[in-house]
Structure formats: structure tokens, C-alpha cells
Amino acid sequence: MRRKKLIMTVGIVCLALVISVLPFMASCAKPAPSPPPAPEAAAPAVSEWNIPFICTLTGPVAAWGLDAAWGVEFAVRQINDAGGIRGVPIKLTEYDTSYDPAKAVAAMTRIVEDSLVIIGPWDEMEALAAGDIAVEEGVFFFCPPADPERIWGKFSPWATTVTTFYRVVYTDGPKEWLKQNPDIKTVVVILSPDDTAQLTYLEYLEETFESAGIELLGTVEVPVATLDLGPATIKALDYNADGYVSVIMSELAAKLMTEFSKRGMTELRRILSGGACSGPAFFDLPKEYIDGMYMVDTINTFHESAGWQALVEAYAADHDGGYPWFPPIVFHYDVPYIIKAAFEDLEITGDPAKLAEERVRIRDYINSLEDFEGLQYRFDMASGGIKVPTLLFQMRNGRPVVVASIPPE
């Protein structure tokens, strides 16, 4: 009787495991690889370039993720309309992670074996979780808006960002703000502690203020999902600081400025915000809520270049007249064009037999990229990082106006 029970138990467990795995194994069948072309052929061996994009389309930062994805999609659309890469169109496949590192790892494992290059993971936290898989498989990946120090430090030469060093932005920008407002001697920093990027900005700000002889009175923490910023604003004001530095994202930044206004804050020049405040929620505020405050970033959402204007028009057409406020759109827009340059200059074929070799060539090309014309600035990666001017904006008439452009060292 006991033996029968044991046989039954083992049988059911095995059956359950097999049932749960079978549907998936059926879907994992890979097509047979196409035969390799003749050795001397440099023509593409594929009918479309399959480029995967690991992004955040749902979850707490979906608003940013969707705009970032649009930036990539728009660039791909332009490239395909102009004939693709080496005459072959790009097929962009998006993998949503919902801001979950485990899902980023799952997405990476799904695409890493066959991909020439990968766009994403979008977020630094997801990149840190999933990046090792790409490095082990030898696939170059972009983590466009992440802090270069962290991503390059861990994954170089198999990864890059498409943004400048945040250390520079949060050094040069605040210094210029303090220069323009010399009466500010004490500050309070407002940040979201569940965003590791903002914690890094805080480190940079602490160093900047210390070197400038400015006293940091304290920090006010506002988790990403906070609905009411009243208590946080009261706490910030209680410090009686000369200035306030906010690195929180746009929805929270909009609430913060509303709360400041409710509590009689009129000298908005005493407020400096990071570029993350850019967003519809922020710029839809009445101008008296934001006029006078400063913002620091490398992206100018009122850039005058033809490329940016075309992007603005396309964004408005796709979003019922909306405006592309989020800076990640720029970083993500540049990535497909970098890939295009790499594929064309290296005459990449996409031949599965040459996958490993072409991946290495793409990696080396991107790491040595010089004088690349991006959407808003020229940059290179050969000199160890993207170096572009840090822009200090001041809100005037509800819009950011460049009041200082600090060149990189």
C-alpha cells in the first residue's frame, strides 16, 4: 500500500512537471539555420535586421519607458523609410520588463543567443541584473540613459550608455546655479530613494556642495509611488534652507512645485531641478508655479535643429498634439542610428555563421566611435565617455530657457 502510494506520488509529480514544461518546449523549437553564403560575399544574409529592445512599457515608470520606446521606433521608422540598413529593413521587437529585474533577465536570455546587438535594458537596475548574461554570451548592448560610470565600470567593453556622465551634470550645473545665486549657502535635496540613479545623483551633489562650501542641511525622501507631496514639502520647508535641489521625476516634481506654490514659495530661483522633471505634468503647470526656477540637463527640449523639429512634429502627430518632454527620447533616438553606422561601415551581413565575429566587430566599432552626429549634439565614445555641454535652464513664461552652457572639460 505504501509502495503504491509512493509510486502514485512520484508519478503525479513527474506528470505535473512534464505538463508544465511541454507547452513551452514546443514553442522553443528553433528554425534550422540558413546555409552560410559564399565567403567573399558582403551582402546582407538576412531579409530583415532583427534588433531586440528591452524596455519598460508597463509598471511605475511606464510613462518614461513608452516615450523612450517611441524614440527608438521613430528612428527605426526613419531608417526604414530611407531604405533600411544596407537595403534591409530593421524589425524592432520590444520586450517589456515592467521595471522588474527578473523580467529583464528573462527577456535577455530569450534574445541573447541570436542577436547581433541589443537595445536595452532601459533602466540601470535592470541592466545591472541582466547585463552579465549579455557579456557572457558576447553581445553588445545599449543602456541609453544609465549612468556611464556604473555601466561602463561593470560591463565595458560590452555595453555603453548614450548619455554624458551624470557626475559632470550634477557638478557643473549646480555650481553654475550657485554662481548665479550667490546668496544660497544652505540647501536641501529632495529625491526618490527607490530610484538608484537618484541616490547616485545625491552622492554627486554632496561632493559638489562640499567643495563649494555649501551646507547640505538634509534630504527629503519621496518614494516613486507617492501620491501626496504635502508632508514632504512641509518637511523640506522646515529646514529653512536657502535653496532646494530636486532630482525627482516629472509627476512628482509637478506635485512638489504645486505644494511649494500653495505654501507661499515665490522666489523660485532658489529651486534647482534635475532634467528628470521634464514632462507633460510639469510643463502643464501654471507658469507662476515654475517661472524662475532652474533646471540642469544636457538635453534641450526646445532645440532648434531640423532633426529635433522633425521629431517634435512626428511626436505631435502620434500623440494627439503632445510634446516630447522626456529627455530619454533623445538618447534612445540616437541608438538605431549608431547601429546603422556600425552595420554599414563594417558591412555586417547578419550571417549566423559569422555571428560571433560580427558581434566583436560591432562592439569594437561602437567603443571607438568618434564625432558621431546625434540628434542634439555630436559626441564620441572613443575618449572614454560622452562629453557634451551641461545646460542650465531657467523657466521663463512656463518654458525652459538656456541661461548657461558649461562646456565639458
Add this chain to the structure above:
Amino acid sequence: MSLYLTYYLQFVAVFILMTWATYVPLRAGIMYNGPVYCMAVGGYFAAYVSRDLGWPFGLALLGGAAMAAFFGFLPAIGLSRIGSGLPIMVASIALIFIIQSVIKNLDFLGGPYGFWDIPKVDYLLPITCGILLIVGLFVYRIDHSRLGRAMEAALVDRDVAATLGVNLTRLSILLQVISAVISGIAGVIFAFTLGTIFPGSYSFFLLLYIWCMLYLGGRFTMWGPLISAPILWGLPQWIPHELAEYSNILYGALLIAILLLRPQGIISRGLVRAISQRGRIWVERLFGLGKFKKEVI
């Protein structure tokens, strides 16, 4: 085996363990939300001792389970005295926020930046499958033991169970500790699978995910997670990419549909009983056991 299938099975195993960790106390009617908290304790402990102290994986696994048991026992002393339903459910949710805050303020655990470079383990998937089998057998034995009958009695009517001699306080503590051990093991496997862990990984949303798996699979039997975990973990990855933005809607719709059409979940006790009976008949016929039994009679 492809890399994707390997990681897919790893994560499914973690979620099955976490769902079992939630299932065990629920068998006695205790809506205990401590598994995520214990998962964090086990995972971070194992990650730290493995990376910074050089412990081998096996020792880190045992240490993680032991630490999770200890840290599961501490709040269990108080939680066991506040009943079984809503009070313990709400009180144990607080553990998640507490452990997140604690980890974020411990620099040696990486703080809010996460804990990286957890050493790789060769053959992690076979090891995980073995662990899953052992834990599964353990949970099965609990279900079909005197303890399981006490849990059933407590589930049906706590007062009657108490009059029948079931010490509800001790039972609650024991089940919470068992849940903590299973969660700790899941946390260790999760940490070694990801290679990098963050305080935010052990969140309220993970708890909701696990409850969905439990309810979808069937909360009255241990076999449900074997079906629901692969489906719910894989579903957002299998839907067409064009529908990726709507994955949460599809997820919710599936859950509602299952709960409306089959409230007991995919795998109910009746289904298990039916499969068990048919399986027994099949095995008896296959090995001629029934014939032998007739001859003996």
C-alpha cells in the same frame, strides 16, 4: 538546453516554492504574508556569505534557510496570537516594508544600490529541481500527516479544532516557520539565479503575484502551483509583442475568468482525487497488482 529555458525553469521553480510557502499556512486558514520577507532574508544572507565570506553554495543555502527560519520565528511569536485571517494578513504585510527599509540602510548589503556579483553556481538548474522535489515531498507529507489533519481541522473551524486538542498558537508558529524555511530556500535560489538582487525585488507586487499563482492554481492543494506558476510567469513573455503594453489587462482578465468559472482554482481537491484514483487503477492494471490482489483474496 537553451539559456531561456534554463532561466525560465529557474524562475518557475522559485515561484512554485514561494507559492508553497504561502500555501502551507493557508491550509490552516492562516493568511500569512511573510514569505516575501523571508525570501529577502534568505537571499541576502546567502548572497553575502557566498560573495564576501566565500561560503560554498550548499552551506549558503542551509544558512539562508536557517536565517529565514529564525527571522520567520521572531514575528511568528506575536503574529500567532492575533488570529488567522485579516489581522495576521495585514500585520505580516508590514514585514515586507520593514525588511526593505532595513536592507536599504545596510551598506554591507549594498543598500539601495543592490547586491551584485553573486557567484555563479554550476548546474544550478538540476540542483534547483532536486530541491523542488524534496520540498514538494515534504509539503506532501505534511498534507497527509497528523499535522495536515490538524491544519484541516483549524481551517474548517478553529474553535472545534481547539476543543479537539489542537494547540492553535503552536500550530500557527510551526506553520509560519515552515513557510519561512521554504521562502528562504526560494530566496537563495532567486539570488543565485539573478546574480544581482535589489531591495525593490522583494516588494508588495511580488506578494500579489504569488497570491495570484496560488488562487489560480488552486489554494486547497499543493499541485496547483505546478500549473499556475509556469503559466503566469510565462504569459507576459509569450503574448505577441504588439500586445505587450496590455499584458497586465490580459493577466487580470485571465485571473478574473478563472476565479469566476472555477473559484477553487485549476487544480481542485476533487480533481486531484479523481486523477489519483484513475492513476491508481492504471498502475494496478499495468503491474497486474489488482489481479494479484484478487488472487490473494
